[in-house]
Each structure stands twice: as structure tokens, then as C-alpha cells.
Amino acid sequence: MGDDLGDEWWTHEGDSDPSEAEEETQEKEPTEKSNTQTKPEKRKRVTEKTAKAKKKKKSEQKECIIPQKKEIGDEKSTELKKKRKKKKTITDVLSSSEPKPGCPADLQSLVTQYFSDKRSVIEQEELRLLDSCFLSSNDLTHTLSSYLKQVCPKWAKIQKQHTEKSSVVLLIVCSSALRTIELIKQLTTFKGGAKAIKLFAKHIKIEEQVKLLQKGVTHIGVGTPGRISALIEKEGLNLRALRYLVLDWNWRDQKLRRMVDIPEIKLDFMKLLESSILTGCKEDKVKIGLF
Numbered sequence: 001m002g003d004d005l006g007d008e009w010w011t012h013e014g015d016s017d018p019s020e021a022e023e024e025t026q027e028k029e030p031t032e033k034s035n036t037q038t039k040p041e042k043r044k045r046v047t048e049k050t051a052k053a054k055k056k057k058k059s060e061q062k063e064c065i066i067p068q069k070k071e072i073g074d075e076k077s078t079e080l081k082k083k084r085k086k087k088k089t090i091t092d093v094l095s096s097s098e099p100k101p102g103c104p105a106d107l108q109s110l111v112t113q114y115f116s117d118k119r120s121v122i123e124q125e126e127l128r129l130l131d132s133c134f135l136s137s138n139d140l141t142h143t144l145s146s147y148l149k150q151v152c153p154k155w156a157k158i159q160k161q162h163t164e165k166s167s168v169v170l171l172i173v174c175s176s177a178l179r180t181i182e183l184i185k186q187l188t189t190f191k192g193g194a195k196a197i198k199l200f201a202k203h204i205k206i207e208e209q210v211k212l213l214q215k216g217v218t219h220i221g222v223g224t225p226g227r228i229s230a231l232i233e234k235e236g237l238n239l240r241a242l243r244y245l246v247l248d249w250n251w252r253d254q255k256l257r258r259m260v261d262i263p264e265i266k267l268d269f270m271k272l273l274e275s276s277i278l279t280g281c282k283e284d285k286v287k288i289g290l291f
Contacts, residue, residue, distance in 0.1 A: 099140065099250070099252070101137060101138060101139050101140045101250055101290075102137055102138075102247075102249035102250055102290040103137050103290065104129070104131060104133075104134040104137070104288075104290070106249075106290070107129075107134075107247075107249075107288070107290065108128065108129060110260060111127055111129070111270075111273065111278075112124060112127070112128070114266075114270050115127060126282075127278060129278070129281055129282075129288075132284070133281040133282075133284075133286075133287065133288060134287065134288050134289070134290075135151045135244070135246075135287050135288065135289035135290075136150065136151065136289070137249075137289065137290040137291075138249075138250060138289075138290060138291045140250060142291075143186055144172075144183055144186040144187060144190070144291060145186055145187060145188070145189040145190035147246075147289075147291055148170075148187075148190045148246070149190055151244070151246075151289050152170070152244060155190070155192075155194075156192065158243065159192065159193070159194045159219055162217060162219055162241055163217055164217070164240065164241045165213065165214055165215075165216065165217060165218075166210075166213045166214055166236065166237060166238055167213075167218075167237065167238050167239065167240055167241040167242065168197070168218050168219060168220060168221040168237070168241065168242060169219050169220070169241055169242065169243050169244065170219065170220045170221070170242075170243070170244045170246065171220075171221045171222075171228070171239075171242055171244070171245050171246070172220070172221070172222040172223075172246045172247075172248065172291075173223070173224070173225050173228065173245065173246070173247050173248065173259070173269065173272070174222065174223070174224065174248035174251070174259065175224065175248065175251070175253065175258075175259040175262060175265050176200070176224065176253075177198075177200040177201070177202035177203075177224070179248065179251065180198055180199070180200050180222050180223055180224065181198070183222050183248065184196055184198065184222050187220065187222075191219070191220060194219035194220055195216065195217065195218050195219050195220070196218070196219065196220040196221070196222060197209070197212060197213065197218045197220070197221050197222070197223075198222060198223060199221050199222065199223025199224070199227050199228050199231065199237075200223045200224045200227050201224065201226065201227045201230075206227070206230055206231065206234065206236065209227075209231060209236060210231065210234065210236030210237075213231075213236055213237055214236075221237070224265070224268070225265060225268035225269040225271070225272045226264075226265070226268040228272055229268055229271050229272045229275060232272075232275055232276075239275075239276050239277065239280060239286075242277075242280065242285070242286055243285070243286060243287065244286070244287055244289065245277060245286055245287070245288050245289070246288075246289045246290075246291050247259070247288065247289070247290050247291065248291055249290040249291060250290070250291065251291075
């Protein structure tokens with residue numbers, strides 16, 4: 001129907017519907033909240049950006065500093081390497097020097113050096129060997145056979161006179177089993193009908209060598225000082241008939257080491273000398289030759 005004319009419509013013009021007012025307040029409240037929320041979010045973003053920028057700067061500084069440290073370290077290492085000199089080995093010394101033939105003075109100095117802290121001064125003087133105890137040394141021109149012919153001119157007679165078992169007339173001491181086999185091959189022109197035996201530990205049991213020495217008369221023994229000393233200790237070999245001790249002094253291995261340059265062999269060799277050979281030399285029964 002028509003509007004109520006009694007109501008003055010202009011008086012209600014400013015008044016709005018309460019539902020509309022509520023809607024307007026609801027719309028205003030979230031905008032105010034959103035404004036309050038955006039402010040801390042912006043702050044967070046700013047702080048994150050500043051933190052990232054600081055991290056980048058630190059990483060760039062580290063990248064700049066690290067190579068400097070490496071360069072300093074490299075320089076120090078090169079300086080240290082220059083300062084540190086390489087220790088010269090036996091092979092370095094011998095490769096640069098010419099080989100010299102051994103002489104009795106070399107053996108004598110070795111004996112005194114070895115026993116310097118083991119014996120008293122009086123005992124060391126007793127161990128000193130006279131020149132008469134030595135045969136002429138090899139001047140690096142001889143083969144083993146030619147050297148032995150020079151040193152033992154009456155070998156044929158000595159060989160016939162030897163009749164004792166478990167003993168030898170000539171004892172040749174070398175550094176290894178392979179060298180033993182080489183030296184036995186070189187003996188062919190010298191030994192004649194004499195019997196030679198290999199005295200080393202490789203592939204041969206000590207009991208077998210004792211039996212071989214006990215079976216028949218053996219004139220020449222060639223071997224390493226370790227096995228020879230072991231046979232003497234077990235009484236498989238005696239030195240009663242020994243007249244010549246020949247040392248393979250001048251021969252060198254692949255590393256240019258002599259027999260006495262190898263610590264283990266040197267120890268065994270000194271034990272062998274100490275056993276009864278030095279006393280035999282003193283009594284003028286045994287002569288030593290440096291081949």
C-alpha cells in the first residue's frame with residue numbers, strides 16, 4: 001500500500017538501517033587488523049633482508065680471506081721444505097762416490113766401533129788384529145778363483161791334508177743366499193776336487209746341513225754369517241781345521257750396500273767374529289782376506 005504520510009521522511013534521512021551499520025563496522029575492523037598485521041610483517045622482511053645482506057658480506061669477506069691464508073701456508077711450507085734437507089742414504093752417498101777396495105784398516109775400525117760400548121779399553125786392545133792376521137786384499141780386478149789362487153798358492157796340498165768332518169779349511173762369508181750360489185759357481189776353476197757346501201737358511205733346514213757336514217769331508221763352506229753362527233752354536237760346524245776366512249767385502253747389492261752396511265747381517269757377522277775367529281787370528285791359525 002502507500003507510505004505512511006504521517007512520518008516525516010526527511011527526519012529519517014540520516015538514520016540508516018542498523019544492519020547496514022553493522023556491516024560497515026565489520027568491513028572496517030578487518031582493514032584495521034590487516035593494517036596492524038602488515039606492519040610487523042614488513043619489519044620481519046626488513047630484518048631478514050638485513051641478516052641475509054650481513055651473511056653475504058661475511059661470506060664474501062671469508063672468501064677473500066681464505067685464499068690469503070692458503071697462500072701464506074704455501075709460502076711457509078715451501079720455506080720449510082727448503083730448510084729441511086733430505087737425509088742422505090747409503091745409496092746416495094755411494095752412487096756419487098767411486099767404489100774403493102776394502103783394506104784391513106776398514107775391518108779393524110768396524111770391530112773397534114762395534115765393541116766400543118760393549119768391552120772395556122783393555123779388552124778392546126786385545127781384539128786389535130795385527131797386519132800379519134790379514135791376507136792381501138782384492139783390488140777389484142780379481143775374480144774369486146784368481147784371488148784365491150793368489151792368496152792360497154798351496155791349495156792342492158792343503159786340500160789333501162784335510163780329513164776332519166764337520167769342519168772346513170776355507171770359509172767364505174757373504175750377504176745372501178743368491179750371492180752364495182754365485183760364489184760357488186765362481187769357485188770351479190779354483191777348488192779342483194775339493195767339496196764345497198752351501199751354508200744359508202733359505203729353503204735348507206739346519207738339521208740337513210748338520211748331516212751333510214757329518215757325512216763326509218768338506219773343504220769349502222760358503223754362506224751367510226747368520227747360518228754359519230747358528231751351525232757353530234749347534235756344534236754342527238767347528239772351526240778347528242779353519243785356515244782361511246774370506247769376506248765378500250767389496251760386493252754391493254742393488255741398493256749399493258756392502259755386507260757390513262746391512263744392520264742385521266752386520267750383527268750376525270760380528271757374532272761370528274766374536275765366537276772363535278778372532279782368537280784363531282790371534283793364535284795365528286786363521287788368516288782373513290777381504291775379497
